[in-house]
Amino acid sequence: MKTSFAVDSLAALAQETRLNIFRLLVRHAPSGLPAGTIARRLRLPGPTLSFHLNVLAAAGLVRADKNGRSIAYSANLDSVNRLTGFLMENCCGGRGGCPPFWEPANPRPKE
Amino acid sequence: MKTSFAVDSLAALAQETRLNIFRLLVRHAPSGLPAGTIARRLRLPGPTLSFHLNVLAAAGLVRADKNGRSIAYSANLDSVNRLTGFLMENCCGGRGGCPPFWEPANPRPKE
DNA sequence: CCTATATTTCCATTGTTTTGGAAATATGAA
DNA sequence: TTCATATTTCCAAAACAATGGAAATATAGG
Numbered sequence: 001m002k003t004s005f006a007v008d009s010l011a012a013l014a015q016e017t018r019l020n021i022f023r024l025l026v027r028h029a030p031s032g033l034p035a036g037t038i039a040r041r042l043r044l045p046g047p048t049l050s051f052h053l054n055v056l057a058a059a060g061l062v063r064a065d066k067n068g069r070s071i072a073y074s075a076n077l078d079s080v081n082r083l084t085g086f087l088m089e090n091c092c093g094g095r096g097g098c099p100p101f102w103e104p105a106n107p108r109p110k111e
Numbered sequence: 112m113k114t115s116f117a118v119d120s121l122a123a124l125a126q127e128t129r130l131n132i133f134r135l136l137v138r139h140a141p142s143g144l145p146a147g148t149i150a151r152r153l154r155l156p157g158p159t160l161s162f163h164l165n166v167l168a169a170a171g172l173v174r175a176d177k178n179g180r181s182i183a184y185s186a187n188l189d190s191v192n193r194l195t196g197f198l199m200e201n202c203c204g205g206r207g208g209c210p211p212f213w214e215p216a217n218p219r220p221k222e
Numbered sequence: 223c224c225t226a227t228a229t230t231t232c233c234a235t236t237g238t239t240t241t242g243g244a245a246a247t248a249t250g251a252a
Numbered sequence: 253t254t255c256a257t258a259t260t261t262c263c264a265a266a267a268c269a270a271t272g273g274a275a276a277t278a279t280a281g282g
Binding site: 034035036039046047049050051054068069070071 | 257258259260261262
């Protein structure tokens with residue numbers, strides 16, 4: 001599996017402003033919020049918000065739905081799940097010791 | 112809640128080399144691997160590995176245990192859980208629509 | 223003490239990301 | 253068509269992160 005989807009997602013979230021945007025959209029999932037509302041809530045200049053929304057969208061973490069002259073952005077919640085799965089992949093190599101929160105999705109290959 | 116632990120963790124993982132190191136350590140959890148073994152496995156020059164391990168350790172994603180002249184690094188699996196919880200915090204604002212994978216840890220505050 | 227091994231610190235170079243003003247584009251309403 | 257609103261693109265300055273060679277430090281064994 002290519003790691004780049006994960007690096008892209010993590011890099012998109014690894015920035016205070018973008019993390020705030022994403023978490024705001026998680027709270028407002030699944031419907032989302034228009035760009036202007038996000039800008040007002042987080043007190044961000046337009047160009048700055050636009051830049052960050054593009055980074056999040058390019059990583060597949062949010063989607064944009066144009067509606068009249070506003071654009072609603074919404075969080076793709078599934079992306080968090082994929083990311084966790086990727087990080088925990090083959091956790092503990094099948095030797096036991098996985099923490100209780102983690103349900104191994106892929107049952108112990110070789111390595 | 113301050114977002115910086117999350118930004119630090121995400122930034123630490125948002126880099127191909129560090130992500131490879133972390134995932135290698137997840138597979139070898141909970142015991143970990145010595146720095147030299149990681150370097151050999153991932154074909155990394157010493158200073159580069161050392162730099163990246165420090166970033167991971169500073170973010171609390173790995174811990175270092177000195178043993179003789181080698182140092183074993185191991186993944187802190189719980190950090191992934193904390194991160195997911197933070198990202199999904201108050202998902203969907205209690206209005207239903209959360210994806211099946213997510214168990215709301217904190218039951219719907221105001222917002 | 224001396225040597226070999228494990229790992230780190232120092233540091234200069236190179237590359238990447240973030241920021242926001244000004245100008246551009248798109249849409250809807252009067 | 254003209255105006256106001258929503259959002260974007262352009263761009264250059266400033267800030268930040270990654271890389272790896274050479275030298276330093278630590279430890280174990282003979």
